[in-house]
Amino acid sequence: MKSSRKQTQQVHLQKARKHSATEQMMITLVDAKSHDITIPYDKISHYKRLASFAKRSGKIPEGMQITVKRSWGQSGAAVRLEPLPAWQLKKLKPIPVSAQLRNPNDVTTLLKNSDAFQVKGEPKHRALLLIEALVTEARRRGVTVEAKLGEPLFPNQYRYDGPKHDEVMFVFGQDEYRLWFEQKTLHKHHEPTRSEINWAWRGRLFPDEDEIPDTHLSLVLRGEGGKFWADRWDDTDDHYLEDDLAQILEEMQLRHDAMDERRRDEEAERKRKQEEYEREQEQLKVQAERRKRRLAAATRQAKRNYHDHFIVETMYQQSRQWQGSLLLRRYAQAIESAAASKPNKQKVRMLAWAKQINAQADRDDPLPLRAIRPNVPEPTETELKPLIDQLMKED
Known part of the structure; x- marks a missing residue:
């Protein structure tokens, strides 16, 4: 009985010592050499929830953050414990908001007088x-700002159709940022006046609800x-937009800086590709020049080969003709002897045949007039092409 109670206590102690999933993730990240772990792709949502809970419960070391990012080109993802980016650690100086609107600037004045300004009621002044x-x-800070009145509420909306609202455009270099207010409409039970009650007896109805502009505002970028x-x-019950103005301007600046960096990267990539293209073109030019020289050399050599081949062929042709003429003469002599x-009558016929053979032998015999070195004709492109192709292959 004592042994069973002891085992139960050990089980409870082991359970008490077991870490939660969030704690185990933090221990693994801290202990990892590079403070990251690789997880399967189907576990990304699970680890994002753990990272969110770790942040809410204050388990992430100060100045650090947990990121869960898919490893592109691979089937998994990486969970990393890494320092917060510099922009999150930057202390922003609050932007003061006046209590009264004295001598407003052109943007404020245009919004104040605009029929499309979307903030109604008492919150409009704020x-x-x-x-x-x-x-x-x-x-x-050197930023260009102007009011954009009556802009389409939705980005892809045709300008002259659909709802409109007013925006403020901030221009940072090449980048434009649009900021506008949103205000909800609250529905409150309508308390009828005595006059409305009297009119109700005569058939005139009064509304069940009153539409009241919300005092809480939103700014959208x-x-x-x-x-x-x-x-x-x-706005919330315990937080006001006045405390967000510095962050709103900082958000625009961060986005502009990111766009500048992207443009620099794109320009660097464009230059890299241009330089690579120019190198390739230069290599192609060198290769083309080299091939041109090789082709010219092969053409010269092909002409020499053609010339030599023609001379040799002529030698063999003349020798064959000479040997043929000798053979014909010997044959004619044999006929004459016979x-x-x-x-x-037969003798006359045979001698006539021998004479004809000797005449042919005289025509075939290159000696003495045609036994000379021939004049080699200029080869045609068709005759040179196979010779050049063969030389280009051998080179």
Whole structure:
């Protein structure tokens, strides 16, 4: 009985010492040589949840972060414990917001007088104060700012159709960023007035709900360069947009810096490809010049070979003709010898045949007039091509 109780206590102690999945992940990351671990692709969502829980529960060391990224070209992903990027550690100086709108700038004035400005009711004054503070600080930093009134609410919307709203455009170098307010409409139970009640007896109805502009506002940002801090900032019961203005401007600057870096990388890549193309063209030019020289040399050699071959062939041709003429003459002599003992009529016929053979031998015999070195004709392209091809293969 005591032994069973002891075993149960040991099991409880082992369970108490067992780490949670998040703790085990942190221990593995800290102990890993490069502070990263490789996981299967189907575990990415699981580890993202663990990383999110580790952040919320304060288990990540200060100044560090956990990233879960797919390893492109591979079937898995990497979980890394790494330092926070510099932009997350940067201390941002708050942007002051005035309590009153004195001598507003052109952007604020245009929004104030615009019928399309989307903030209604009492919050409109506060929204204008926020815009005034943002525009003033942005221009102080050298950023171009202008109001864009009556812009399509949706990016792909045709300009003259659909809902419109007002935006503020911030221009950082080559990059434009659009910022605008959003305001919800609250629905509150309508408390009828005495007059409305009296009219109700006469058949005039009053609304069940009143539409009231929400005092909580949101600022939405659109522009290229990725997302660093956020692309939307919202009022809450314990947080206000006044505290986000510095981060909003910083978000635009970070995106602009990222776009500048991307353009530098693209330009460097373009130059690299251009240089590679020029090197390839130069190599092709060198190869073409080398082949041109080889072809010229092969052509000269082919002509020499053709010349020599023609001379040799002529030698053999003349020798064959000479030997043939000798053979014909010997044959004619044999006929003449045989004809001596033949009757006169047959003798005449045989001697005539021998004479004809000797005449042919004289025509064939290169000696003495045609037994000379021939004049070699200029070869045609068709005659030279196989000779040149053979020489180019051998080279």
